[in-house]
Amino acid sequence: MVGRSSRDLKKSGISSFDKILESAKGMIKETEDYTNAAEEAELSYMLGLNDSISDLMVAQTKANVSLQYTVAVRNALVDAYKEIMALQF
Numbered sequence: 001m002v003g004r005s006s007r008d009l010k011k012s013g014i015s016s017f018d019k020i021l022e023s024a025k026g027m028i029k030e031t032e033d034y035t036n037a038a039e040e041a042e043l044s045y046m047l048g049l050n051d052s053i054s055d056l057m058v059a060q061t062k063a064n065v066s067l068q069y070t071v072a073v074r075n076a077l078v079d080a081y082k083e084i085m086a087l088q089f
Contacts, residue, residue, distance in 0.1 A: 020077075027073065031066040038063035 041059035044050040 024073070024077070027070050031063070031070045034059075034063040034066045 038056075038059040041050070041056045045053070045056045050056070
């Protein structure tokens with residue numbers, strides 16, 4: 001990064017943060033979609049519209065794994081934020 005001004009570095013940092021934030025928003029949306037699909041599969045199974053328990057289990061597992069992954073990423077981001085805030089300049 002030789003020859004880059006502090007303004008360029010700041011702009012790059014903001015751009016990187018924006019990408020991370022957009023990725024997190026996408027992950028939350030994807031988790032919500034999986035959760036909604038699992039709820040629809042449950043309702044469909046309860047109403048007798050679908051008699052495949054395996055489809056229900058797959059939808060529930062996808063929603064659960066997606067939620068666990070999202071929470072793990074959130075926890076890592078919160079830990080990183082706490083470490084950055086603890087730095088003394």
